[in-house]
Amino acid sequence: MIDAAWAPALDAAATAPLTIVIGPGDAGKTTLVTALANALFDRGFSVGIVDADVGQSVLGPPTTVGVGRVTRVLQRPGDAELIAMAFVGATSPAANLTGTVVATGRMVARARAQGIARVLVDTGGLIAGDLGRALKQAKIDLLDPDLVVCLERGDECETVLRPYRAVARPRVVRLAPSPAARPRNAETRRRFREEALARYFAGSRRIVLDLRSVVLKRPALFGGEPLSVEKRREASAAIGHDVIWAERRHGDTAVLTATALTANEGRRLARIFEAGPVVAYAVVDLVGTLAGVDDAAGETTGLGVVRAIGIDPPSLELETPVAPDAIAVVTIGRAKF
Ligand SMILES: Nc1ncnc2c1ncn2[C@@H]1O[C@H](COP(=O)(O)OP(=O)(O)O)[C@@H](O)[C@H]1O
Ligand SMILES: [Mg+2]
The missing domain is CATH 3.40.50.300 (P-loop containing nucleotide triphosphate hydrolases)
Structure with missing residues (x-):
């Protein structure tokens, strides 16, 4: 009642x-x-x-x-x-x-x-x-x-x-x-x-997704024009941070570093890359974060926890109960677990 x-x-x-x-x-x-x-x-x-x-x-x-x-x-x-x-x-x-x-x-x-x-x-x-x-x-x-x-x-x-x-x-x-x-x-x-x-x-397992076929929606990485290893080395030496990955996107340059950059370091990188502002992502921020996974129909089918990100080839290790072949798109969120 x-x-x-x-x-x-x-x-x-x-x-x-x-x-x-x-x-x-x-x-x-x-x-x-x-x-x-x-x-x-x-x-x-x-x-x-x-x-x-x-x-x-x-x-x-x-x-x-x-x-x-x-x-x-x-x-x-x-x-x-x-x-x-x-x-x-x-x-x-x-x-x-x-x-x-x-x-x-x-x-x-x-x-x-x-x-x-x-x-x-x-x-x-x-x-x-x-x-x-x-x-x-x-x-x-x-x-x-x-x-x-x-x-x-x-x-x-x-x-x-x-x-x-x-x-x-x-x-x-x-x-x-x-x-x-x-x-x-x-x-x-x-x-x-x-x-x-x-x-x-409960009952989830670690899977590795190949980010050449699975799309990383957020952060939007591995869809742009990769910068050369030499350019990354030059940038790493200049700011004293290991620039793991850098790519030109439309209107900015995305970089992946092990630890977070300061705003000043980001500006210095932007000058080195000479291609618009730099948007920096830190592996320490992404690892342990919850991600949503979508199937090929665009439906969220589950969650994962980010365990690692690789660049050669681009890959994402997730702990998830979702089967890897059912995953088309991954969105890394903001909440940690
Ligand atoms: N009419 C009610 N009778 C008994 N318990 C209630 C009633 N309304 C809320 N509660 C209890 O109060 C707490 C908060 O209620 P909840 O419905 O979860 O609130 P909200 O969704 O607005 O945050 C819960 O523990 C719930 O069981
Ligand atoms: Mg409620």
């Missing part, structure tokens, strides 16, 4: 093909989405959940936006059957605002393409400040939901919602959190993420 206080949200969601639930952290968004999903499923609707919280993920591992179909009454939000996921690469949307919004849009489109009648979008708790406003409004503007449900203790959603009051869509329902909603501290959240990732990576 759904909490009586949530009846206005359920009544509205019953007539809304697309609902997005927003609010600060620990307001009970995921609990509400789960209850709404069950109530709508119970009424005979096909129901989908898009989990757009990249930190406290319940569908797909952290760093992804997942979409699932409700196939039975959910005991836990993660009980929905995972249909697809999209890699964002960060456990906080602040680190990749565009990626979070794009991934959410793609997963909602997936649910719609499946003909799911009622799609519920669960979101993370970043709503405060101009960043929170920008993120939430970008999601609303892109998704064009029929309904926005806001769980707020005070008026946390006011700045986000103000412009929508002046226009016809979406409908807005604002509710107070349940007194039973419990705050979680940063340590609890971190542990939740680490445990979810550990479960995801």
